[in-house]
Amino acid sequence: MERTLVLVRHGQSEWNLKNLFTGWKDPDLTELGIEEAKKAGARLQHDGYRFDLAFTSELVRAQHTLNLILEELGQTGIPIRYDIALNERDYGDLSGLNKEEAAKNWGEEQVHTWRRSFAVAPPGGESLRDTLARTLPYYVREILPEVLSGKNVIVTAHGNSLRALIMVLEGLSPDGIVARELETGRPMVYQFDAVGRVIEHKDLLA
Numbered sequence: 001m002e003r004t005l006v007l008v009r010h011g012q013s014e015w016n017l018k019n020l021f022t023g024w025k026d027p028d029l030t031e032l033g034i035e036e037a038k039k040a041g042a043r044l045q046h047d048g049y050r051f052d053l054a055f056t057s058e059l060v061r062a063q064h065t066l067n068l069i070l071e072e073l074g075q076t077g078i079p080i081r082y083d084i085a086l087n088e089r090d091y092g093d094l095s096g097l098n099k100e101e102a103a104k105n106w107g108e109e110q111v112h113t114w115r116r117s118f119a120v121a122p123p124g125g126e127s128l129r130d131t132l133a134r135t136l137p138y139y140v141r142e143i144l145p146e147v148l149s150g151k152n153v154i155v156t157a158h159g160n161s162l163r164a165l166i167m168v169l170e171g172l173s174p175d176g177i178v179a180r181e182l183e184t185g186r187p188m189v190y191q192f193d194a195v196g197r198v199i200e201h202k203d204l205l206a
């Protein structure tokens with residue numbers, strides 16, 4: 001298998017558990033998050049995936065997830081590239097607030113729009129479109145050329161930085177992305193043709 005790109009959302013973080021908006025804040029994984037990352041690695045190992053190169057964000061929950069996956073694969077020696085472009089969507093003023101309390105304050109519909117819409121930014125933060133505007137150039141410039149050269153690549157990142165990329169990989173519209181939820185620690189596998197089009201994609205069960 002060549003030209004394979006695997007995307008993984010980090011395992012459960014301390015702030016996922018506490019139900020807090022996280023964004024660019026930097027909590028680590030919970031025990032469950034560690035288990036999820038190890039399971040993702042074990043599943044990839046079981047299915048015979050091997051990687052030449054890895055990308056992750058500058059946030060510890062994504063880096064920790066990657067390290068655990070690579071340990072399960074016995075591939076801790078592969079090159080890892082870290083970039084802020086893969087960081088979670090910046091949640092601005094919502095960062096650190098409880099998601100349920102926010103829904104009480106601003107109303108469920110408003111908070112859902114901030115969390116899942118394409119173009120509406122939370123106060124002081126990034127919309128998914130803003131996030132796409134930084135993840136997509138990074139993908140085209142840094143990740144896609146490696147895939148096109150025949151490498152197998154793994155990316156561990158975040159719910160919304162990955163939702164942005166998935167819009168492009170799966171051809172989803174701004175309406176189509178609203179309902180797309182990414183589970184923690186679930187590998188999403190994309191197979192590319194020689195010119196960088198996705199010819200197959202599947203989510204692996206844990």
Ligand SMILES: O=C(O)[C@@H](CO)OP(=O)(O)O
Nearest residue numbers: 020021022023088115159
């Ligand atoms: O808090 C966050 O940064 C993200 C991911 O956990 O939240 P949301 O559920 O709104 O995507």
